[in-house]
Amino acid sequence: MELPAKIDYRVEFEPLFQQLSFTPRAIFKNGPRVLVAGGEWHRKKAIFKAPCGIATPKTSQGLKREAMFLESAPSYLRSMVPGVYKYGKVFGKRFWYLVGWVEPGDPQNTGGSDFLIKDTFFTQESLVWALELLKSLRRFSADVPAGLRKELSATVYNLSSYRRLLEGLGKEFFSTPTFNFKRTAAYLDRAGGVYNRLNLTTLVHHEFYGSQILASGRSFKLSDWENLGWGHPLRDFSTIWFRSLFHSAWQEEFLARFKKGILTEGKLREDEFEILFGVEKILQGFGNLNHFQNFPLPQEISVKEKALDFFRRQVLGCLG
Numbered sequence: 001m002e003l004p005a006k007i008d009y010r011v012e013f014e015p016l017f018q019q020l021s022f023t024p025r026a027i028f029k030n031g032p033r034v035l036v037a038g039g040e041w042h043r044k045k046a047i048f049k050a051p052c053g054i055a056t057p058k059t060s061q062g063l064k065r066e067a068m069f070l071e072s073a074p075s076y077l078r079s080m081v082p083g084v085y086k087y088g089k090v091f092g093k094r095f096w097y098l099v100g101w102v103e104p105g106d107p108q109n110t111g112g113s114d115f116l117i118k119d120t121f122f123t124q125e126s127l128v129w130a131l132e133l134l135k136s137l138r139r140f141s142a143d144v145p146a147g148l149r150k151e152l153s154a155t156v157y158n159l160s161s162y163r164r165l166l167e168g169l170g171k172e173f174f175s176t177p178t179f180n181f182k183r184t185a186a187y188l189d190r191a192g193g194v195y196n197r198l199n200l201t202t203l204v205h206h207e208f209y210g211s212q213i214l215a216s217g218r219s220f221k222l223s224d225w226e227n228l229g230w231g232h233p234l235r236d237f238s239t240i241w242f243r244s245l246f247h248s249a250w251q252e253e254f255l256a257r258f259k260k261g262i263l264t265e266g267k268l269r270e271d272e273f274e275i276l277f278g279v280e281k282i283l284q285g286f287g288n289l290n291h292f293q294n295f296p297l298p299q300e301i302s303v304k305e306k307a308l309d310f311f312r313r314q315v316l317g318c319l320g
Contacts, residue, residue, distance in 0.1 A: 025040065068147060080136065082102055112297060117243050141202045206227040206235070242285075281317070286315070288311045
């Protein structure tokens with residue numbers, strides 16, 4: 001049950017704010033699950049975030065993982081993520097943190113969409129940044145500190161869990177005489193061994209959306225790492241690749257350079273790359289089809305048909 005929106009959740013954190021010498025200046029989110037406040041901490045601009053209202057223990061654990069990840073980020077990754085100042089527990093159980101306030105920190109999504117990214121994002125600078133971020137995550141994945149590794153141990157979702165979440169959505173869009181849905185199931189069955197083996201190798205943000213990309217001029221940072229967990233090397237790549245469909249030249253170069261880089265590193269064989277990419281095309285394709293067909297936002301309606309056609313072609317292309 002949702003708590004009334006009129007509740008001012010910052011009141012319960014006032015003693016902690018005073019203890020930290022944090023002065024809130026703006027409230028970005030006031031519940032019902034998290035409080036997000038911007039302000040000043042020791043003459044630095046900072047963002048405070050903590051569970052509140054109807055938050056579950058999972059929310060608190062996500063904030064703890066995020067803070068630990070930001071704290072342990074190596075130098076080659078630190079410039080691409082917000083810096084963490086301080087974190088801990090409030091009331092003995094809920095984790096909070098203070099991170100650097102990215103300025104100007106302009107989110108790169110269009111309106112409230114988690115799919116559409118601003119046209120101005122798609123530059124050579126953003127392409128290089130996205131490739132370098134994904135490469136840095138692969139590099140850090142091999143050297144995760146023991147404490148953070150323990151926190152991440154429960155974040156692995158195998159292919160069967162991923163399928164339960166998204167596979168059923170596809171039947172609505174491919175229930176025609178010319179499409180045999182059993183072929184999709186057979187493809188995913190065959191991919192299971194490769195997928196599950198490689199699904200334990202790479203740190204994954206899981207929400208590489210425009211709303212999480214904060215731009216400051218020509219530099220970018222990826223924020224909100226609460227859903228950080230183990231995954232495979234193409235998971236985040238596929239998420240942003242789908243979202244670049246309206247910028248085909250950028251999308252094609254992104255794919256070519258990403259694939260060349262990861263194959264050169266020896267992280268994957270080419271057949272493994274194609275298997276993982278195929279799984280993501282099918283399952284993310286199903287999820288995106290469902291969103292654009294059933295829940296489009298006003299700003300998404302004008303591109304809906306083009307998006308639906310692209311998603312369908314990706315699914316069908318995997319099945320020959």
